Amino acid sequence: MGIVATSFRDELLAAGLLVPLGADGLYGRAAAFEDVVDALARLIVSLGAADGAARIRFPPIEPRSVFDRTDYLRSFPDLTGAVVTFRGDDAGHARLLAAADTGDDWTELLEPADAMLCPAVCHPLYPTLTGTLPAGGATYDLQGWCFRHEPSVDPARMQAFRQHEIVYVGDAAGARAHRDRWVERGTELLADLGLDVEAVVANDPFFGRVGRMLATNQRDQELKIELVVTVASADQPTAVVSSNCHEDHFGAAFGINTAEGDVAHSACVGFGLERVTLALLRRHGLDVERWPSTVRDRLWP
Template structure:
């Protein structure tokens, strides 16, 4: 049985049981395979970044309510002691590291300062962290895994990638018997004083695939935002455009449990059959 834990009794963190772990790993393998079959290379990002790196992406301007910071202890007094399950600010050093709320940041930092040889495709998975007002088990966790497929290069390339994998998501969901709806999202990705923010309001840059009221995947267009912030260039010397496709793995797990009930083997078999129904390479 999956165990939930969290501070002050909040169901914010999950320890997955063996069956749930197998199902989540199989889901991740399916989404990873989509990227690899389309020519993506896999990279491995760290679970935290310098605050100075995350600042480049306006994380603390646009998403301060979601942000977590990581730091060490101030040992000047020679003692570290929690009081009522908490460490007070006087026991902590200044926070120089931040915990990411999205996986794709690693792709842009990996290529920071690079001139790409051409259109590029990466895939990566990471722990993401979100400081939510409330938690709801696998539906909404403080720490969860997100698999992403990230396109860097020409605008046409980025749009082809999100169109291609959007169809994969729809085909996969149909094969699983999941009634997903594609909805435009309103996350404030760009700063309000950025010209891209106005363009985003006129033409949505993020679409979510929702099971009821729960978003379990999304496709995202960033234009040249990350290319500029990380000085990533196309072969012609212009800043690269980027896009990404994201899968919240624990949320997919919750949806499959809702769809197939308490029979994890049925869900696992359904995922494997549905994967065979999705075509990637010839799209």
């Protein structure tokens, strides 16, 4: 995997599609890459509109109070990114600069800014829904940047990337139906774009002992379905879309109730915009102009 992933990354860099920023998993994106991302986002927006999804965009930073309530720290402490800042005076500033000048770790002199990098674009949505939902629940179209601290040479495993999510919040049956509907829609969309997709039961990379139990439960209940395709390695296909049932995890944490008075369930489908783009580049070649006309027509009708 490592060698194959590295060679695909090298090809992407040589073609100028990704621009290295000097750390694994952080890249600039060239125009040809962004054109595909934009086209995918337009397609997902139009699919979401069929569900009446309300389009909202949040910044890639969430208040720490929101992050705390998501319980993300329990499941993924190793992926988190916290914002820290300088809160000192002139003397503190002098110490900060002295540390920087001598090559010491000046970040130790920073303090929490009470903000976290969003690890999932749907986090900021839930506190806006505290209270009672309309009858039948509600559906949202969200897109934005996520951060997960997992530096890798695999170009599909970026530290900063964009998710495009269609989120349903409502009753348990509605959440399950949303998840299943979007497994189908996602599969259709990717197949239209010429990708060989497989839907597989999956689990999140939950941390530690507790995580192993969460992962087993998630698989047993088939809460997470991933659409996987070949990106870096044919032996280890990459998940490019994930469709998930959260049960009442966010409903309970954020005090969201259905019109019937039950704790709300939620479900989301998340398209990894960079990952789908990378899968297309892998499948159809690095010159987007020369992709099959069926694929180009679907992306740019």
